[in-house]
Amino acid sequence: MFDALSDRLERIAGRLRSRGRLTEADLDQALAEIRTALLEADVELGVVRGFTDAVRARCSGTALSKSLTPGQQVIKVVHEELVRILGGETLKLTYASRPPTVVLLAGLQGSGKTTTAAKLAQWWRQQGRHPLLVGADLQRPAAVDQLRVLGAQAGVTVFSEPTDPVALAQAGVEEARRLGRDVCIIDTAGRLAIDAELMEEVRRISEVTQPHYTLLVIDAMTGQDAVATANAFHQTLELDGVILTKLDGDARGGAALSVKEVVGRPIVFASTGERLADFDLFHPDRMADRILGMGDVLSLIEQAERTMDHEAVAKSAAAMMEGRFTLEDFLGQLQQVRKLGSLGGIMKLMPGMSKEMRQAADQIDDGEVSRVEAIVRSMTPAERENPTLIDGSRRVRIARGSGSSTQDVNQLLKQFREMQKMMKGVMAGGGIPGMAAGPGKLGGLRSARKQMAALEAMGGTDGVDPALAELFGGAGGGPQPLGVGAGPPRPVTAGGSKGSRPGKKKKKGGRVTPPKGR
């Protein structure tokens, strides 16, 4: 539905290809497509304008690179700009000299503050801290109950009392001090940015608790309103950072860009699910990919890692590497992959998909997948290992057993043979039909594996995974993925500071110290 920026630019690529330089007209066309893509991704209109102006300035008159098509080059610039805006200055979390470090959460109703508060508590606990949760949402029925239940899951105490939110927040901080906790997380009620009374209330909460970090919690599916809301909260509270929630959905998340650009504070955390564990540092490069509709493959992989059976996967991978892939393997993988969600949805997340592939992805019927699974299940293990065994009578049996026709069974076997051939080709280092050939794309699995081994020998990478980056080349030598997950306690850093492009001075993550007088 929402064309990826890459598709859009492909459309005008023909005209761009044969020139030595990007003309203004070409650029206009490209920027029009970029504008549409960003608007469809919910980036705020004013931010889109500023962004396209910046890209225009960077692209004007640039000579075309030899290895990239003009379209790819423009995407590269766009991607870099996005990462620059989304990343940039970072929030280095420092702790108050006199504990507790107070963290105040604010935001609209339903943005996910309460769940986020518990996730933060768990995150800090995993870092070795001792947080206290303060349930200062007295507006929403059972909000404190909710926090108590989540707090119990996180193993963190929750403090609340039925007074008014301001007094409660203050008492909460006192309690944290009394208990000797080093972090105090205050959950507040959702409130509209234009509700003067409630904004005054949260201002007073901030005044009495003197938070070291005030974080705005914002829903990734927020539309154009994100800026107005963020601005209003920023004016009232002076935000230190933003937490983006519900990133496990398919909203493109342009609100992230809008908020970052307009408020100027870093996006610190990304919340990617309803479980407390679905919480991580924010990765600007992944967000850039997502906004451009280029897929968030790394998140997909993390999700895969969470849901799939590692042993089964490792075994199948080993078999595949050696060129073996049977119906048995296929069945196993099918079940694993289905845990990830709708097939069409997953396909859309794959980078480098051509237009035809995307259209095909739209047409995939998950019901069909069930039918395929049913047919394979109706086979005996021997038949799955060696499909040549399947003669006429077996075919009939399989068809009956799966509620399909013998033609369906034939079709499956034929398609599977094609699949096997294709996979053999991929393993040997070829590309995948329908996927854009980019530097180091999937073809090169073997070389990637060699790289891993080499890295292993060298003593490990720290955060950057060149093999993965190689694997998912992205647009024109694209983004470096961050190390996934939080490591041992260390400061929050932005992504992409490694592997800087020649001639471009990348600003390393700066330090934002807590406001003076705390």
Place this chain on the structure above:
Amino acid sequence: MTALYLALAVIVVVVLAAVVMVVWRRRRAATGPAEAPTPGPIGRPPSTVADTPTRAPTPAATARPGAPTARSFRDGLDKTRGLFSPLRALRSRGTVEAATWEQLEEALLRADVGVATTDALLADLRRKVKSKEVAGGGDLLDALRADLVDLLAIEQRWDGATDGELAGSAPEAPGSDDETVEPVGRDLRFDTEPGMVNVWLFVGVNGVGKTTTIGKLARQQSAAGRSVLLAAGDTFRAAAGEQLARWAERSGTELVRGADGGDPSAVVFDAVQRAAARGNDLVLADTAGRLHTKVNLVEELKKIRRVAERPPGRVTEVLLVIDATTGQNGLVQAREFTEAVEVTGLVLTKLDGTAKGGVVVAVQRQLGLPVKLVGLGEGPDDLVPFDPEQFVDALLA
């Protein structure tokens, strides 16, 4: 090779390879942080196939609270009135210039109407300007307003008759054969067949306001003379049952709950059974917020609807609750949820904020789904029928 097999092959290869690499790398990593203990249920419990046994509902609330005070759309949008409107300047402009179109486009895009729908609306207006149907700036604005209102206003009335067929253009209030029931809401379908229980199912993604909407609606429906029962179909979210219980108290309605983490279909089933036994004619069923991208949760929702449809239950409304601050993902949500459980209408919540909720225009245009109710605040009275004219006025303000 068909798309399906190609897709499967690609996904299998890619994900397999990547997962393996990630696992390898993790295994190599130095000692990471200690795994947090997993106290209590963290993940989603698998949806059980068998229905769980009946649970006792919470005790009935005491006195029935007073009738809800009438709230109009206009009142609810009080907070946003008086903000500067660039479009007003258009009125005084005589000719239609490029800047005019830009301003119109900007107004629509900022309202989250979306690129496709905005382009379509403007294309129609350009045509009208070309054919001289529309002259100056003021006319243009009126024309846009009229187009939007036409797009949003649909005549949909449900006959109170047993087959629940969509009546013709002659408006007939729902349940009009029953003198004591007054029409409530904008065309919320309510069948009056004896022995049958209406089920209105509330679905949507996380945090949109399903539970709060049910609380408000329960009050209104009760005041209108219907016998309402609430079903706490959100068995996943911490304290979701408690939240709905508070609303049950406020609205003077009974509530059927199940065990936390239990099967939501069972709760809805129990509620319908209880309603039939006790003579409730309307069950408002809450469900857990879920992203349409999660296959197993969508399957769970489908099952809830199937179970609710078992006689004596009849699902007469499947209301998708959408947050007015939602951007273009609202359209995706509408599409996906409709495909899964046949949504009959939208509830647009949090319209009292600065967000305009324009995505519903796109939803109506592309999917034909109307907005039936609008939420204008967190209080029990803050729920009104959708009024296309007032909505468009606010959108273009």
